[in-house]
Amino acid sequence: MDQLNIVLTALGGVVLFLGLVSDYFRRNWWTSDPLTALLLGIALGPVALHWIDPNQWGLAQEHILEQTARLTMAIGLMGVALRLPQNYFWHHWRGLVVLLGIVMPLMWVISGLLVYFILGLPFWQAMMIGAAITPTDPVVATSIVTGAVAEADLPPRLRHIISAESGSNDGLAYPLVLLCVLILVGSADGSALQTSGVLPYWLVHVVLGEIVGAVVLGAITGFVAGQLLKWAERQKTIENTSFIAYSLALSITVLGATRLLGTDGILAVFVAGLVFGNVIGGQQRSQEDNVQEAINRFFTLPIFVLLGTMIPWQQWLALGWKSWLLVVAVLLLRRLPAVLLLYRQIPALQNLPEALFAGWFGPVGVAAIFYAGYCLRRTGIEEVWLVCSLMVFASIVAQGLSATPLTRLYHSYACKQT
Numbered sequence: 135m136d137q138l139n140i141v142l143t144a145l146g147g148v149v150l151f152l153g154l155v156s157d158y159f160r161r162n163w164w165t166s167d168p169l170t171a172l173l174l175g176i177a178l179g180p181v182a183l184h185w186i187d188p189n190q191w192g193l194a195q196e197h198i199l200e201q202t203a204r205l206t207m208a209i210g211l212m213g214v215a216l217r218l219p220q221n222y223f224w225h226h227w228r229g230l231v232v233l234l235g236i237v238m239p240l241m242w243v244i245s246g247l248l249v250y251f252i253l254g255l256p257f258w259q260a261m262m263i264g265a266a267i268t269p270t271d272p273v274v275a276t277s278i279v280t281g282a283v284a285e286a287d288l289p290p291r292l293r294h295i296i297s298a299e300s301g302s303n304d305g306l307a308y309p310l311v312l313l314c315v316l317i318l319v320g321s322a323d324g325s326a327l328q329t330s331g332v333l334p335y336w337l338v339h340v341v342l343g344e345i346v347g348a349v350v351l352g353a354i355t356g357f358v359a360g361q362l363l364k365w366a367e368r369q370k371t372i373e374n375t376s377f378i379a380y381s382l383a384l385s386i387t388v389l390g391a392t393r394l395l396g397t398d399g400i401l402a403v404f405v406a407g408l409v410f411g412n413v414i415g416g417q418q419r420s421q422e423d424n425v426q427e428a429i430n431r432f433f434t435l436p437i438f439v440l441l442g443t444m445i446p447w448q449q450w451l452a453l454g455w456k457s458w459l460l461v462v463a464v465l466l467l468r469r470l471p472a473v474l475l476l477y478r479q480i481p482a483l484q485n486l487p488e489a490l491f492a493g494w495f496g497p498v499g500v501a502a503i504f505y506a507g508y509c510l511r512r513t514g515i516e517e518v519w520l521v522c523s524l525m526v527f528a529s530i531v532a533q534g535l536s537a538t539p540l541t542r543l544y545h546s547y548a549c550k551q552t
Contacts, residue, residue, distance in 0.1 A: 140185055145436040148174050152435060166277040168499065169534030171435045172527070175442020186443045195444045196519050200507025202437050203500045204389070207304055208403045209433045210273040210500070212385035214301040215407025217280075218294055220415065223408065226295065229480035233299045234306060240472040241496075242268045242310050245464055252460045253453075255517060262314035263518050266506050267464065267525050269307040271499025272300040273434045274530060278495050278537045287545035288491075295482035296492055304501045305348065305401020311505050312340045315512050347397035352388060352405030359384050359406070360413025382433075384410060400504075437500060438530070445527065449520050457521070461528040469496040487547050491540060498522075498529035 151174075152167055165173075178186045188195050223230060246264025250257055278284065279293035316332050363380060366372040372380075385403050392402040450457065473493030477483040483492055506522035509515065 137187065137190055144174075144178050144186060145439055148439050149432055149435055166274070166530075166534035166537050167435055168274050168277055168438045168530050171438035172442045172530055175439035176445065177442075178439070179443030179445070181445075181447060188440075188444050196507045196510050199437070199440060199444060199503050200511065202440060203504035203507065204400070205386070206273060206434050206437045206500050207400055207504060208385045208389040209382060210276065211301050211304065211400065211404040212381055212407040214272045214276065214297050215404055216381060216411045218298055218301075218408070218411070220412050222294060222298060226298065226482060229295060229482050230298060230302065232476055232479045233295075234302055236476060237469070237472045238268060238303050238306065239310075241469050242307075244472070245468045248460060248463050248467065249521065252456050252463060253517075253521070258314055258317050259515055259517065262311065262318065262509055262513070262515075263521050265307060265310035265314055266509055266518060266522050267468070267498045267502045268310060269303040269501040269505075270296075270300040270469070270496035271501050272297065272304060273437075274497035274499035274533065275300040275495065276434075278497070278533065278541075283538055283541055287541045289548075291482045291484075292488055292491065295480070296495060300496075301404045302401075305398050305404060306345070307501065307505065308398045308400065309336070309340045309345055311509065312336065312344075315509060316340075318513050318515075344396065344398045345401065347395070348392060348399070348402040349405050351392050351395065351397055352402035353409045355384075355388050355391075355402070356406035356409030356411075357413055360410045363410075363414055381407075381410070400501075434500075437503070441503065441523070441526065446520060446523060449516075450524055453520060453524075457524060460521070461524060464498075464525060465528065465532055469493055487544055491544055494540070495533055495537070497533045498525045502526050 148171055152170060175186075177183055180187050180189070188198070191198070242261070242264050244264075245267055246261035249255060249263045250260035253260070255263070275296055279288065279296050284293060313332075313336050316336055359380075363372070363377075384406065388403045388406045389399045393399040470490070470493035473480075473483075473496075474486075474489050477486075477489035477492070480489075480492075483489045502522045503526055506519050509518045
């Protein structure tokens, strides 16, 4: 019970602390909110103050993080969806097709091959790790493209394309992860699959059943929720202040219900948020700042504190120097070359500096924590958690420290061009 109270105090205190000084840290110390929360978690954990010790909780730490990441992603994705302009995907489909249909698979292949060649893991284990770190994380990305610095120095089209991609590929990475899991351990019910039967099972059950099903169910739920909200406003049965609670409740409801129905709950939440936002229209957009504040400060930062307390330092050191070579290679090669190669096909990226910015800021974050925990639970392969947690840590540090200076550098370039 003491541990529970300490955790609650620490998590609430971190949110209060960052609510007071996050903008100061971002402007002067160049630290993002996720990075600050991660560092505070390390300080509170077993390696420093020892106020929070997850080893005493009696549960697998990876499972705790997996379920926390699942909830965090759902709430964060709803915030991203509501932040995007109405009908954004309809008007920017070309660039998103390139990012999701070409860049994302390339990120998977490149990441998996880097793990395979540098760490020497079996091929499909390496590809599973590559799939887990493929999605660009919307929670970390939000800390990069929102706030006073980003809104003052970055054009909306650049901020929106990063948000839209990060919101979409969290759920779309699921079939890539599942393909590797199916090859390694078999179907969801534990039955073994012949090699020749993996692809048909994957196409029918994962792609058609879970992914397409998630899009359909998410769209229906978001549409119905939006219509009900408009009806409640016409009947004057709802207060304006209920909008935040309504949108958060929608994300949790969709996450749980769609998973019970056997579809990809993460993707369904994002689709539901997009459709919901389009249905309610611009009348609620003025509440965007309040929604984002509630989401970022209260619901998404605690997972980084928990991650800081659960970092497997000893196991990371046991991986040796090759793991740090992998970190550098993944950060530089996982995404940046693909975006630079294809940015002329993405209308939102109008020049090379914007391509460099979007290529660098494809953070590995909460989605990787979720998929790493899932893969570990399904396969029992410890390396997936060790490598993914190391990449999350490295990405939060590297991109958290570079967000403010690179945003200001881009702004200086843009000012010189005008």
